[in-house]
Structure formats: C-alpha cells, structure tokens
Amino acid sequence: MKLLLIDGHSIANRAFYGVPDLTNSQGEHTGAIFGFLNMMLKFIDDEKPDNFAVAFDVSAPTFRHKMYDAYKGTRKPMLPELKEQIPRIQEMLKAMGVPVITLEGWEADDILGTLSRIGEEKGFDVTIVSGDRDLLQLATDKVKISIPKTKKGGTEIEQYYAADVKETYGVTPKQFIDVKALQGDASDNIPGVEGVGPKTAEKWIAQYGSIEECHAHVDEMKKGKVLDNFIAQWDIAVLSKELATINVHAPIELEEGSTKLENLFTEEAYLLCKRYELKKLLPRFENTDTSKVQDTTSETFKHISDLSDVENFFAGLSNSGKDFIGASIMAGADKSIKGVALSVGDETVYVDCAGFITPDYLGHKLVEISKAGVKLCFWDLKNAMHIIYQLFSSEEKAQVDANGGKAEIFPTACDVAVAAYLLNPTKNAYTADDVASEMLGVIIPAVADLFGKKKLEVALEDDSELEHITTYACYNAYVAYASYEKVISEIKDQGMLHIYEDIELPLVYTLFDMEIAGIAMDAEALSAYGSKLAVRITELEKSIYEQAGEEFNINSPKQLGVILFEKLGIQGGKKTKTGYSTAADILEELAPANPIINDILEYRQLAKLKSTYADGLANCLDSDGRIRSTFMQTVTATGRISSTEPNLQNIPVRMELGREIRKVFYPKDGCVFIDADYSQIELRVLAHMSGDDNLIGAFKAGQDIHRSTASLVFNTPFDEVTDIQRRSAKAVNFGIVYGISAFGLAKDIGVGRKEAQEYIDNYFLAYPKMHTFLEGLKAEGNEKGYVTTMYGRRRPIPELKSSNFMTRQFGERVAMNSPIQGTAADIIKIAMVNVHDRLLKEKLKSKLLLQVHDELLIETFKDEQAQVEKLVAEEMEHAASLAVDLEIDMKTGMNWAEAH
DNA sequence: GACTGTAGT
DNA sequence: ACTGTACTACAGTCA
Incomplete structure (x- = not known):
C-alpha cells in the first residue's frame, strides 16, 4: 500500500517559478496551476499510490525567494500572481476528487507529519513531496521525502529515506531538528545559537546526537566563544528545537476512504482545464466522458x-x-x-x-x-x-x-x-x-x-x-x-465600429483579391539563383572545415560554438543558457582577428537565402507560375497584417545578393510593377500624435529627418551634421518608435549606456512634446489597461500591472510602440482598401498584389499606368489627414527589385 | 516542441 | 543586484 502526500503551497511555489508566466485569454494567471498539476501527475505516475492527499496551510505562507532574501533573513510575501492561483489549484484538486487538507491553527508541515506517521503505522509506504528541506526530519525507512528540483531542461527529484538523510547530511532525520535548532533559520524565525553555522551544528550533532547530549558534555567540548554562546543561550536552543520540530500529532485522521486515489480526470476537472486553457492537459482526459461538456x-x-x-x-x-x-x-x-x-x-x-x-x-x-x-x-x-x-x-x-x-x-x-x-x-x-x-x-x-x-x-x-x-x-x-x-x-x-466596418471588413475582400491574384515568379531564374548559391556554399563549407580541422554541422550553433571557442580557442565568446552565443553581432566583433568567422557569416547568409528563399519559394509555386501567399488579419498584436506560406513580407532587400531574389518576381505580360512606399510613416504618425512642433516643422520643411534630428540632438548646425551623427540620430528615431531604453540604444549604435542616455535626454529636450506624449501613453496604458491607435484600435497591456520589473518595462515599451505602429498599420489598410476599390470602380485590370507594411505593389497594365499612378498616389497620400503630409516614393520596374 | 538564428518592417 | 528591448515567419538542430 502506498500513500502519497503533497505539500501544496511548497509545490505551488516551485511550479510558479519553474513554469513561464502563462495566462489564459481572460488574463488569469495559470502557470502555477499547470506546473502543479504536471508535477502532481508525474508523481502519481511514478509512485502509483493507492491513497493520495494534498496539504495546505490555512493562509498563504511566505517563501524564500532568492538567495539574498534568505541571507537578509526575510521572506517575501507571496506574489499576487501566485496567490490568486492557490484557490484555483485547490478548486482543481477538489474537482479531481483529491482531498485538500487544511487545519486551522496548524501548518501544512504538521499535517504532513501526522498523516505520514499514521500512514506508516497503518503499514503504508509513504512519499511526501515538498520543496522544503525541513521535512527531511520526517524521513524513516518507510517514509520517503521527495524534493523536486527544477533544473534547466527538466526536473530532477531528490529522494530521501532515513538512510539517505544520514548519508547526505551525516545526521539522522531526528537529529536534523537539532542541527536546525543550533544553526537557526531566520526565514522560519528560529533564532538558533549565535555563532553556530551549519558546519559547527552538524559536527556537534554528529558527535553527540542531540542538543541535550551536547549540553551534558560541554565540559569535554572544545572551548571557545561559540561554546560559551551555546551555554549562555541554552534556553534559546531549547526553544529553537521546539520551533524546528514538526508536530506529528495534529488532531487529524488518515481517512482511507476519502484519500483513495480514483480517476482524476473527471468532467468537472475537464471543464476547469478548459476554463484555464491548460491545453496540454486536455489529452489526458481522453477516456473521460466529455459529452456533457x-x-x-x-x-x-x-x-x-x-x-x-x-x-x-x-x-x-x-x-x-x-x-x-x-x-x-x-x-x-x-x-x-x-x-x-x-x-x-x-x-x-x-x-x-x-x-x-x-x-x-x-x-x-x-x-x-x-x-x-x-x-x-x-x-x-x-x-x-x-x-x-x-x-x-x-x-x-x-x-x-x-x-x-x-x-x-x-x-x-x-x-x-x-x-x-x-x-x-x-x-x-x-x-x-x-x-x-x-x-x-x-x-x-x-x-x-x-x-x-x-x-x-x-x-x-x-x-x-x-x-x-x-x-x-x-x-x-x-x-x-x-x-x-x-x-x-x-x-x-469600445468605439471600434468604424475600424471594423470601414477598415477590417473591407480589407477581407481586398486581401482575398490579392491572394487570388498572386504574383508571377520566374522559376528558372530562381533555380539558377539557387544553384549559384549552392556553388559558393560548397566552397565556404570546404574552407570552414579546413580552418576548423574537421567536418561538423555549421548550422548547429552548439557544434559551432564548441569548434570556435573550445577547439580553436577564440577569445571573447559570450555564453547563453545552453552554450556559446554564435549570433552575428557577436561573431562580427571577432571577425577581424579570425578569418574563419567571415566565412561562417557568409555561409550563414547564403544558407539562409538558399533554404528559406531559393528553395522555400520554389515549393510554393502554383501550377500557373504564380506564388500565392496568405495574408493573415488576426495575428499581430498591433494591427499589422502578416503573410505566410510563403511570407512575402520578408524577402531580402538590404544586401545586394539577397535583393536579387526580388528580380524573379515579375509583372505579367503587358504590365509593369508600380511600387509605392510611405516615407517615414511612423515618424510622421508620431509627429502628428505628439503634436511636437519641432518634428512637425522639420517634416513640413521637407528636411532629411534624421539629419534634422542629429542637428538638434548633437547641437550641430544642420549642414555640418556628420554621417556618424546622422546614423546615430537615425537609431534614436527608430528607438523612439520602438519605446526606447538607453541600454538598447547603446547596443544599437555602439556607445556607452551613459552616452546613449544623453542622446535620449537631448532628444526629449529637442522635441519637448514627444516626452509628454510618450509618458502620457504609459500613464494611459496603466490607467485603462490598454492603449489605442488614432482610429481607436486597442491593444491590451496587462504587463503594465505585473509585479515583475522586466515585464513592466516590456509593457511600457509596448505602450509607446503600439499606438504608433498600429496607427501606421491602420493608415495603410485604409490606403489598400481605397486603392483596391478604385481599381475595381474605374474598371481597371491592374491588381494590387502585395503589402509589405508600408509598401504596396501593383501589377499595372501599361495602358493604365498613368491612371494607376495617379490613383495610388492620391489614395495613399489621402488615406489619413495628419498634421504633416503623408509622402510616398513611387517607382516602376519590370521586376520587384527594380521597382523598389 | 524548445531554442537559436536571420530575413523583413 | 540585475534585467535586456518593437512586430513578424521560417529553417534548422536537438532532446
């Protein structure tokens, strides 16, 4: 007969910190529920108990959180994100028919101790699961203490019978109490004897067996300050022992009937799993009659x-x-x-x-x-x-x-x-x-x-x-x-009817027509391009293997890291959780001193081009020689659309070699491509929404916006701005749109964090209303729980309410970025719908083919070209009326590379 | 399936 | 004391 007992709060705590912060669509936190059930089910699978119960303290205890908390002797109150999940875990357990045992005036430890004693007396093999080592004192030959430890990659379980405690700690489970009495435990409010740490405590107890025996033999013990303390603080030691002892005589019975382990996967539990959206657990209910669901x-x-x-x-x-x-x-x-x-x-x-x-x-x-x-x-x-x-x-x-x-x-x-x-x-x-x-x-x-x-x-x-x-x-x-x-x-x-009726719903039809149209692709040219890449890739492979002295998988960051930083002994490797980082920006720093790095970087680039684009696009080609992507309208959090199978929104453009891919996209017979993209749409949106006069002025004057920013931020006359200053200012402008931090900017432009902070400060001095605006967005997000675009599109930001600093910071960046990115997305959606509708209304055969966030590509019949150019410019420029004009760059070409 | 890395905006 | 950056899609490795 087997009895399994779980220390509820302790395991919930482990689950909470071991599982990423999951929430369901209602914003309820569910990570601890999920983690708890997972661990519980694992123990049930492993132990196959006949009887099973979970013990909780009546009120939420506090927990040691990190090393320094224990050091400071404080315990953190339970985080609200965890606290709210405790009743839900209990609710779930009850739904599964698992007894949840609490006892007013008694701690879970005492309940566990009592139940395990009774269980052992009745002839059970008992397993107690807890994250807390204090329970080791309960271990016997028949009572096993299991302590799950979350390590990266999985959980390890430490298991202790009495003998294991002795082997690991040098003392018996009962003596464990004495050790603790001597050394104390600040987080449990056990004073202990001053000056006695784990070493002394274990030594004394191992030698004499208990604090009482120590006290009786103080004459033979080595003199010193610590021993003097022990004698002087004997009363405290006795009190400490009392506090450290788990009471195994709580007024509670082990009810063999109600603790009998039955089917956990009940209908009620199923409903709760659905409610908390614990999708990974649902398959375990497969034998449950869910018809009543x-x-x-x-x-x-x-x-x-x-x-x-x-x-x-x-x-x-x-x-x-x-x-x-x-x-x-x-x-x-x-x-x-x-x-x-x-x-x-x-x-x-x-x-x-x-x-x-x-x-x-x-x-x-x-x-x-x-x-x-x-x-x-x-x-x-x-x-x-x-x-x-x-x-x-x-x-x-x-x-x-x-x-x-x-x-x-x-x-x-x-x-x-x-x-x-x-x-x-x-x-x-x-x-x-x-x-x-x-x-x-x-x-x-x-x-x-x-x-x-x-x-x-x-x-x-x-x-x-x-x-x-x-x-x-x-x-x-x-x-x-x-x-x-x-x-x-x-x-x-919520004030979004306009967005639904006039933007999103018409856009469904626009996107449909775009998907039907597809875009013609020259399969032969693409295949030739792929072969060209293959040749160079083979060359690079050879060269890399030669320099490394062995063949290995270059695509495996793990193997690559070992070769570079261990075998070749290249210095300056940065570590990630799982090994060395081989990210491009890290490798680039090492490139000058190590020729192999350049080969690897080039290899990576080409391998990406070949697998994702050359080979990937070829697989998507329809029988009529056109590629048809799917535009997704319900994916992004900000309101942008996305493109899949294939993603036509990330076809290379920066590097010359990558840009060549765009040459295989061509207009059909009698047509040219017209490609029109908004110039600085996000910064213009920002100028409008913030109402900042300097930024608006710069746009109205038609100035190079990054140069203008540089001139203000670096206090340099407009005409004397250097290229480096302009580049930095550009990064600042991008940063502002993304919800900037000094850390991020510093990394971006390769300056110290302090200097980056100065840039930001200068930026806000130069554009005073910008600061007010962005701060306002954060405040609004905090207050309402969401932010909105100019057209009222919402983005909820529960992260702003998080007790986790990093999560909150993330929320703030989202609060600053979403209204800007989202408004720009709204505007181009309006432009798309209007361009599309006018093409139809004016009975033109030309087709809108693609949208790439701020760019539209139109397959234009040559005899319609002038009309289409005019129409596209009008609809894009007039999609919104802002404090600054919306400007577009329009080009034509016989392939996408030429037109962009 | 998680993780790393990289392409675009 | 320390965190580590907007929004995506996709390919590849590895357990």
Missing part, C-alpha cells in the same frame, strides 16, 4: 441529407426574415466542400454532400443567400471565399477577376474572428470554442475534443466521423450566429 444547444442540431429537406430549409430561411445567419463550411485540404452548417440560433443544421447535394449546389446556395442580402457570419470569411472560388467555373472566376470577390461571391457577410480579434488582438486563436467561452460563457468542444489527434482535414475524409463533424460544424455556425451581435455591440461600445 457540450451545452444543451447541441440538442437543436440537426443533420440533414435529403435534398427536399435541404430545399425546405433554404426556403424557410429566405421566408424567416432573418438578416444574418451563422455559417460554417467544412472543406478538405484541397478546399473541396464536404458540407455546410447554418444556424439561426434555435435551429442549426448540417448538410453534408452526398447524392444530389453536391459541393457545387451548396456553394452556390450560399452565394445566393448572401447576394439576397442575408449576412453570412463566418469564422474566416476570406477562406470561405477561397472555397467558393475554387468550385467556380472559369466564367465565374473571370467575373471575380473583373469585379472582385465581394461583388461575385459574398456581398453581405461578416467575419466573427476578425471582429473578435479587434476586441483582443493578443490572443493566438479565434476559434468558436474560444469565443463561445469568452462571449457566451458556454464551453463547447474544440477540434481536439472531437477528433483527438486527428487533423480536421483528415477527419473530414472519414465517413465514420460524420456525427462528430456534424457537431463541430453546427457549433461553428451556431456560435458565429449567437456571438455575432454580442461581439459587434462590444466593438461599438
């Missing part, structure tokens, strides 16, 4: 497959007078429709494709509904449009090409995910289950709940999954319907 709405879900029923349903829909419905298309990896779910709240149906119900039929039904003016609420409108486009005939596709997806596919629609993103852009998923719990307060099954490890696309091919697919699709449609009004009204309350 679903709320009762699922009873109204219907699966229909009969054509006449479907027709009836659609007919009922158009007669119902509903002006919006929830919709969800189930489509395979090839975007072929498997079925469609629709919801009007009290009725939700899933229609799967079979027999007369074809993908084509269903797809066109949806288009019909939307064209009739019923708003279709999707989770991912743009993807839904791609699915429809995919089944369109070539005539229909041509119509989309000419008139845009909005006109030809879903003229009335909305995107619940995009809307939910506006409410909180920092989350990493906007799925139905996520929004359901947040907006509707109901917990519904997620993909993994229904399909386990199987990917949705795989499950969709599997007929036996039809029931789960119905459930999943219906929930998607139902939640889209049920949360739509709530989400929109919340957006309205």
